[in-house]
Amino acid sequence: MGWSAYGRPLVSAGDFYFAINATFRFIHDTYGKDALVDYWRSMAREYHAGVAERFRGGGLEEVRRYLADYFAHEPGGDVSVSLTERGVELDVHDCPAIRWLKDGGREIVPYYCEHCHYVSTAIAEQAEMSFTLQGGGGACRQVFSSNGGTA
Amino acid sequence: MIGVKDFIGYYDWTFEYLRSNYGEQAVQDYWLRAISIDSQRHARALIEAKGFNGMEEYWGHTLAMEEAGYTFDRGEDYFRIDMFACPSKGHLIQRGLAAYHDYCEHCMGWIKPVMDDAGFVINHEHNHAGQCYWEMRRAWDLLAEPPPNRGPHDVRSLPPEVWQQEQHHRYVNSEGIEEEP
Numbered sequence: 001m002g003w004s005a006y007g008r009p010l011v012s013a014g015d016f017y018f019a020i021n022a023t024f025r026f027i028h029d030t031y032g033k034d035a036l037v038d039y040w041r042s043m044a045r046e047y048h049a050g051v052a053e054r055f056r057g058g059g060l061e062e063v064r065r066y067l068a069d070y071f072a073h074e075p076g077g078d079v080s081v082s083l084t085e086r087g088v089e090l091d092v093h094d095c096p097a098i099r100w101l102k103d104g105g106r107e108i109v110p111y112y113c114e115h116c117h118y119v120s121t122a123i124a125e126q127a128e129m130s131f132t133l134q135g136g137g138g139a140c141r142q143v144f145s146s147n148g149g150t151a
Numbered sequence: 152m153i154g155v156k157d158f159i160g161y162y163d164w165t166f167e168y169l170r171s172n173y174g175e176q177a178v179q180d181y182w183l184r185a186i187s188i189d190s191q192r193h194a195r196a197l198i199e200a201k202g203f204n205g206m207e208e209y210w211g212h213t214l215a216m217e218e219a220g221y222t223f224d225r226g227e228d229y230f231r232i233d234m235f236a237c238p239s240k241g242h243l244i245q246r247g248l249a250a251y252h253d254y255c256e257h258c259m260g261w262i263k264p265v266m267d268d269a270g271f272v273i274n275h276e277h278n279h280a281g282q283c284y285w286e287m288r289r290a291w292d293l294l295a296e297p298p299p300n301r302g303p304h305d306v307r308s309l310p311p312e313v314w315q316q317e318q319h320h321r322y323v324n325s326e327g328i329e330e331e332p
Contacts, residue, residue: 013213015213
């Protein structure tokens with residue numbers, strides 16, 4: 001008999017990206033694309049309601065703080081978060097999710113990157129902000145801005 | 152925005168989203184098709200190829216990544232995990248999250264199909280409070296009752312105020328048996 005015990009500080013488990021990718025595929029293939037978009041928007045409205053409240057209350061500085069902490073806990077990737085006159089800019093040079101899925105040899109669903117658009121747009125709307133996204137496939141730029149477009 | 156930092160929260164929420172929109176069977180289908188067959192294909196490959204060694208290799212990796220509090224136990228005819236501090240359920244309890252009515256069932260939802268296909272049966276009990284045990288045996292090696300207590304590392308040896316809390320779900324030879332109050 002051999003047995004062992006583990007206990008380490010909090011670090012996120014990258015293999016969860018496999019489940020996220022598989023979840024998108026399951027909903028899309030079973031219920032259709034509109035259902036997948038509804039899943040993303042519903043998650044933003046319901047699960048992320050507290051995040052939207054934080055953004056609405058704390059403004060762009062809270063957005064910057066939240067995103068910087070968020071990506072600090074994602075395994076791998078190369079993401080920078082900065083507060084500029086445009087708003088909070090998220091420069092994704094190497095998306096941790098896409099990187100993990102590629103390195104794991106997984107077939108990434110072609111609509112994977114769309115979840116950032118739908119989820120973040122719905123969160124921004126609840127926070128009375130705007131959200132834009134350019135790029136995809138592992139590198140993109142995302143911007144949260146106050147309605148009016150300035151920080 | 153859907154990353155792994157808060158995956159457990161989304162995961163629990165997703166179960167309830169599927170249940171409320173498509174019914175309970177949709178949750179079972181999700182655990183089978185999305186998690187057991189698709190997401191966890193690496194676990195399937197290891198366990199189907201290496202049996203007990205594959206289980207130790209898979210869970211040794213993934214439970215370490217998830218910072219679980221657990222022990223492994225290997226016998227000639229079984230592979231066993233005793234989970235003292237489930238990281239998933241602990242995450243939900245600490246944050247007061249319980250979107251789906253039975254989060255713990257997702258493990259049987261995806262692991263049982265893996266074991267069915269690999270030729271193993273599961274003896275398992277969880278208390279919905281972050282403690283459980285898993286004892287996998289070969290499919291022909293059936294038990295008449297839950298496995299005997301394996302000693303101090305057996306989660307059932309925990310003080311009653313820890314192990315006996317909440318409702319228990321129990322499985323012998325991969326079949327659910329009566330619930331304890």
